[in-house]
Amino acid sequence: MRKLKNSELNRLSTDEFKNAAKTPIIVVLDNIRSLNNIGSVFRTSDAFLIEKIYLCGITATPPHKDIHKTALGATDTVNWEYREDTLALIEELKKEGVQTLAVEQAERSQMLNDFKTEKGSKYAVVFGNEVKGVAQEVVDACHNVIEIPQYGTKHSLNISVSAGVVLWDLFNKISA
Numbered sequence: 001m002r003k004l005k006n007s008e009l010n011r012l013s014t015d016e017f018k019n020a021a022k023t024p025i026i027v028v029l030d031n032i033r034s035l036n037n038i039g040s041v042f043r044t045s046d047a048f049l050i051e052k053i054y055l056c057g058i059t060a061t062p063p064h065k066d067i068h069k070t071a072l073g074a075t076d077t078v079n080w081e082y083r084e085d086t087l088a089l090i091e092e093l094k095k096e097g098v099q100t101l102a103v104e105q106a107e108r109s110q111m112l113n114d115f116k117t118e119k120g121s122k123y124a125v126v127f128g129n130e131v132k133g134v135a136q137e138v139v140d141a142c143h144n145v146i147e148i149p150q151y152g153t154k155h156s157l158n159i160s161v162s163a164g165v166v167l168w169d170l171f172n173k174i175s176a
Contacts, residue, residue: 017077022051023171024122026098030086030138031057031129032159039070040160041127046074048171051122053078056086070160086126090141093124100142102126102134103166105156109147112166117173125166127159 012020027045032038038060045053055061061082062068062075083089090100099121117123126142128134133156139145148157148165157165 014073014077017046017049020049023049023174025050025167025170025174026093026122026124027053027163027167028086028089028124028126029053029055029059029159030126030134031132032059032127033130034159035060035064035066036070037130037158037160039067039072039074041163042067042071042074042078042080044160044164044167045078048167050078050167053080054089054124055080055082056089057084086135086138087141090124090126090138094141094143098122098124099144100124100126102128102139102142102145103148103162104128104134104139104145105147106139106145109145111149112146112169113149115144115146115169115173117170123170123174125170127163127166130159 025048027041027050029038029041038055042053060067062071062080067075094100099118101123103125126134126138146166148162150157
């Protein structure tokens with residue numbers, strides 16, 4: 001098998017991306033410390049035509065060289081906005097009819113592979129701080145908590161890996 005050249009991948013231009021129909025998923029980053037993780041989430045969000053990213057609390061915003069290093073231009077394609085207060089944002093999204101999902105290990109969380117999307121629904125997926133996770137008050141405010149099944153010895157995945165797993169899964173469920 002021959003590897004494809006970038007010119008053969010038929011990717012969207014920046015303008016085509018901005019005008020394309022988006023996947024009804026909003027990403028909320030709750031106090032993410034690592035600029036490389038932020039950039040990686042932008043890049044993953046670009047890959048799955050995510051509607052918007054909210055950068056909350058201490059989460060850094062573009063332009064920044066360490067975000068750009070991993071985003072590879074996705075900060076120019078994916079719509080984003082900064083919000084100081086994650087909890088206030090979640091309450092606002094709920095009032096707009098968005099289904100809010102914290103990605104966390106919690107009592108009564110639903111395993112990602114068991115989570116079913118509803119046709120016509122829009123989802124906001126909250127990813128938390130690398131050490132503390134999603135703030136408890138935000139978990140409490142969300143409609144549901146989804147958890148990525150893990151079978152090894154480690155307690156968590158890197159936030160950018162978690163975003164890749166969750167967004168890929170939800171994209172497939174919504175697109176089916």
